[in-house]
Amino acid sequence: MEVDFLLIGQGLAGTVLSFRLLEVGAKVLVIDQPEANLSSRVAAGLYNPITGKKMAKTWNADLLFPEIEPLYQKMEFLLTSKFLFSKNIYRPFLTIEEQNEWMGKSGELGFQDYFDQIHTKSFYPEVVNPNGGIMLKNSGYLNINKLLDDYSIYLKKEGLLLEEKFQEDLLEISEDGIVYKGIKARGIVYCNGLGAMESRFFRNLPFAPVKGEILDIKQGFIPNEIINRGVFRISLPNGLHRVGSTYTKDDLDLGPTEKSKKEILEKLGKLISVPLEEVIYHRYGIRPATRDRKPFIGKHTAYKSVYIFNGFGAKGVSLIPYYSKKMVEMLFHGGELEKDVNIKRWKNT
Structure with a gap:
């Protein structure tokens, strides 16, 4: 052959x-x-143009993001399948200062392709967002x-x-x-x-493996958008919500941990005010990250x-x-x- x-x-x-x-x-x-x-x-499977605590444009975003959806859409066509979900991401502001900073960025070149709207007041009663937040576009998730x-x-x-x-x-x-x-x-x-x-x-x-854990949960509040601050929360077609993830370099043991589950749920509680009903799945993976x-x-x-x-x-x-x-x-x-x-x-x- x-x-x-x-x-x-x-x-x-x-x-x-x-x-x-x-x-x-x-x-x-x-x-x-x-x-x-x-x-x-x-x-x-999240793709997100604005990441991190400082809400910075992700590395090489202007090169990366024009390729994402066209590529996966071509694969959907080949396979006659659906696995790409284009969704806006809502990121609450933590402070008024952050809100003001993004009001200024909204006029800068290089950001217009990635945000849809800035909200100066609470946008969702179910989300802890007293200072409003930014609605991002050119984002979503892939059912890998x-x-x-x-x-x-x-x-x-x-x-x-x-x-x-x-x-x-x-x-x-x-x-x-x-x-x-x-x-x-x-x-x-x-x-x-x-x-x-x-x-x-x-x-x-110099590989630098990183362990990550995610949860699938039952919880009220099913927005069209992905909610992301501290943790992401994706509403799935099956009615569950995917929440995560952790980022651990020191503990690479196989298997999910109660410590990471607790960390995710604590961050979720600071983001979503609706009570948690049940944790359905708890998964982990070791990512092939680099130094x-x-x-x-x-x-x-x-x-x-x-x-x-x-x-x-x-x-x-x-x-x-x-x-x-x-x-x-x-x-x-x-x-x-x-x-x-x-x-x-x-x-x-």
């Missing part, structure tokens, strides 16, 4: 990159262990599980997916590409999240047919559409990716 590229991992990174490659006529084969996609499968499941079915139907553990010791590097179990390819791309930490090619990269919080993308310095597309952390839904496009350009036309994401920013890779 001969393909252009062998992709390791069908989490969100491998799914989108393989779609991009197929879109330009490349032959691909994806090797994946479904149970290894825990990071993608528990992610809330639905996307991964439907795309997996598509790959199987097309004969493009091997569901098995990748055995790197069987990988052979040749002058014109790679050979793996009789499969020849121009190149191999590691899209397997934290699995890349075990690779002889990429184990020196500088920028992805690991590019070609290995010593092996020209070995690549990585990885390290997207908690913002994969936002980052992957744009950088998968840049990755495909690099694979077919050469050149270098920007320094911020290029693995050459780290030595010994």
Whole structure:
């Protein structure tokens, strides 16, 4: 069997990159262990242009956000499925000073594409927002599980997916590409999240795994918007609300924790005044974050047919559409990716 590229991992990174490659006529084969996609499968899928305590425009927003919805909509069309939900995000102001700051920003270039309206008074009686808040647009969430499941079915139907553990010791590097179990390819791309930490090619990269936990809850108040301050609260089509998430670098033990559950619920109580009815699901995942919080993308310095597309952390839904496009350009036309994401920013890779 001969393909252009062998992709390791069908989490969100491998799914989108393989779609991009197929879109330009490349032959691909994806090797994946479904149970290894825990990071993608528990992610809330939020894409949000204004983030953090300081409510700053997210890094590279002007490059990233024009690619997000068009890419996932094309995948919806291919799979005849629905997994992208475009929704405004309502972010309450914590102080009058913050409200005034955003009133000033509303006239600045670079922000108009991301906010819909500023509210100077309480917008929702069910939300703790005495100082009003900002309504963001070009935002929403992706049902990642639905996307991964439907795309997996598509790959199987097309004969493009091997569901098995990748055995790197069987990988052979040749002058014109790679050979793996009789499969020849121009190149191999590691899209397997934290699995890349075990690779002889990429184990020196400074991954910084982060544990995140989310809850699905029953609670009154079903707004059209996502409510986000301290925690996000997404109203799902099934009537539940997804709330999260935690961000822990020190505790990477497997399994959800009561400590994180308590943290999420305490923050939810400060955001939503409606009583909690019940916690239905409590999930966790270990995100493939990096030391500088920028992805690991590019070609290995010593092996020209070995690549990585990885390290997207908690913002994969936002980052992957744009950088998968840049990755495909690099694979077919050469050149270098920007320094911020290029693995050459780290030595010994």
